[in-house]
Amino acid sequence: xxxxxxxxxxxxxxxxxxxxxxxxxxxxxxxxxxxxxxxxxxxxxxxxxxxxxxxxxxxxxxxxxxxxxxxxxxxxxxxxxxxxxxxxxxxxxxxxxxxxxxxxxxxxxxxxxxxxxxxxxxxxxxxxxxxxxxxxxxxxxxxxxxxxxxxxxxxxxxxxxxxxxxxxxxxxxxxxxxxxxxxxxxxxxxxxxxxxxxxxxxxxxxxxxxxxxxxxxxxxxxxxxxxxxxxxxxxxxxxxxxxxxxxxxxxxxxxxxxxxxxxxxxxxxxxxxxxxxxxxxxxxxxxxxxxxxxxxxxxxxxxxxxxxxxxxxxxxxxxxxxxxxxxxxxxxxxxxxxxxxxxxxxxxxxxxxxxxxxxxxxxxxxxxxxxxxxxxxxxxxxxxx
Numbered sequence: 001x002x003x004x005x006x007x008x009x010x011x012x013x014x015x016x017x018x019x020x021x022x023x024x025x026x027x028x029x030x031x032x033x034x035x036x037x038x039x040x041x042x043x044x045x046x047x048x049x050x051x052x053x054x055x056x057x058x059x060x061x062x063x064x065x066x067x068x069x070x071x072x073x074x075x076x077x078x079x080x081x082x083x084x085x086x087x088x089x090x091x092x093x094x095x096x097x098x099x100x101x102x103x104x105x106x107x108x109x110x111x112x113x114x115x116x117x118x119x120x121x122x123x124x125x126x127x128x129x130x131x132x133x134x135x136x137x138x139x140x141x142x143x144x145x146x147x148x149x150x151x152x153x154x155x156x157x158x159x160x161x162x163x164x165x166x167x168x169x170x171x172x173x174x175x176x177x178x179x180x181x182x183x184x185x186x187x188x189x190x191x192x193x194x195x196x197x198x199x200x201x202x203x204x205x206x207x208x209x210x211x212x213x214x215x216x217x218x219x220x221x222x223x224x225x226x227x228x229x230x231x232x233x234x235x236x237x238x239x240x241x242x243x244x245x246x247x248x249x250x251x252x253x254x255x256x257x258x259x260x261x262x263x264x265x266x267x268x269x270x271x272x273x274x275x276x277x278x279x280x281x282x283x284x285x286x287x288x289x290x291x292x293x294x295x296x297x298x299x300x301x302x303x304x305x306x307x308x309x310x311x312x313x314x315x316x317x318x319x320x321x322x323x324x325x326x327x328x329x330x331x332x333x334x335x336x337x338x339x340x341x342x343x344x345x346x347x348x349x350x351x352x353x354x355x356x357x358x359x360x361x362x363x364x365x366x367x368x369x370x371x372x373x374x375x376x377x378x379x380x381x382x383x384x385x
Contacts (some may be wrong), residue, residue: 010026011026011027011028011029012100016026017255019258022035022282022283024282025278025280037064040042040067041067041068041072044221045210045214045247045248046216046232046252047226047230047237049227049252049254051195051228051254051294052115052120053117053288053291054289055120055291056254057254059253060284060286061124061225062314064252065124067114068221069133069263070182072220075220076222076223077220077221078225079136079209079222079224080224080226081225082139083135083232084113084141085137085141087137088137091137091346092134094108095135106345113142119296136204136222138210138226139204139242144163145201147200150194150195152193152197165201165204166208166269167201167204168240169197169200174236175196177272178196197235201259203230203236204241207243210222210224213246214310232251233275233278234266238251249304252280252281252282253282253283254283254286255285256286256287257285258288260290262290263288263290295351295354298320298351301314303342303344309334310341310357310365311333311344311346313329320321321375321378324376325373325374327373331365332366333364334364335363336361336362338361356379360374
């Protein structure tokens with residue numbers, strides 16, 4: 001059968017794939033889970049491409065890092081796209097047991113730096129903490145990414161340019177991938193150039209972080225987790241690491257055999273060029289699962305940017321727990337279950353640990369009048385904290 005990614009595949013599998021199949025793409029051989037792991041533990045660098053909101057992606061990551069740790073205890077490290085180098089101190093303190101979960105999420109600014117739900121990464125990060133596996137933030141701060149996307153490299157000021165890693169803008173395959181993605185949206189060349197600069201910055205910065213760590217710790221193994229297009233075909237992070245530090249590596253990716261209806265609109269209807277290299281070395285056939293968060297939402301927009309007491313409410317989602325409880329735009333929330341709120345994070349975290357069926361007592365200020373309301377949480381697709 002043809003490759004699902006239209007990549008160079010010399011020995012296509014002889015039967016249609018099934019959920020859970022693992023294919024060694026160079027030979028077309030089907031492997032067991034144990035055989036996959038036995039192969040991966042031999043490589044200094046293991047790149048695992050993910051779909052950020054697919055729980056199956058994260059179970060695969062956890063499976064692999066457990067195998068690496070069992071094979072090479074004390075010499076395994078996790079590199080993550082989801083954190084940038086400014087968050088490294090918080091990551092170190094988390095792994096060393098110096099921060100509670102709440103403190104870690106606050107210090108790492110998780111809710112403002114990464115869009116995906118923390119629950120998806122929770123088991124992986126907790127395993128690293130339990131086993132003292134270092135976690136390295138590989139990405140760049142959002143502000144730097146924005147600057148690079150808005151300004152051609154040769155027009156950046158010297159201070160910004162000094163923050164950039166070595167940037168190779170000449171990869172034709174990565175450029176072709178980005179052009180195809182934006183072609184669907186009818187984007188012009190300026191938008192393509194903008195995203196290409198940002199994508200290259202992400203990949204080069206992550207490659208710099210990987211190579212720097214491995215150069216200083218040559219006997220260690222690193223598992224790198226990043227979005228699929230940072231790994232697939234090798235032209236994102238892997239080739240850029242290899243330019244800096246030519247050591248063996250392996251690519252692991254997933255292909256969705258089953259896609260639920262509610263996920264279909266999240267997939268890009270893009271026909272990629274026929275690249276001359278295999279997309280990954282090991283292909284795992286999975287279902288694109290619907291993530292069902294354990295937590296709940298209050299359903300409000302927050303603003304704590306002023307010096308006034310409490311957390312300002314700038315919007316309330318229709319049908320939300322907040323609306324049902326009587327919270328209104330313009331209210332200022334003072335406390336949650338008797339705990340005074342210092343900032344928006346306190347409210348976001350307090351809500352996050354609630355579950356459907358739980359209640360909370362909220363004290364708020366409406367004009368000059370204090371009120372106490374009871375909120376009942378139910379499962380719902382609220383988009384706001």
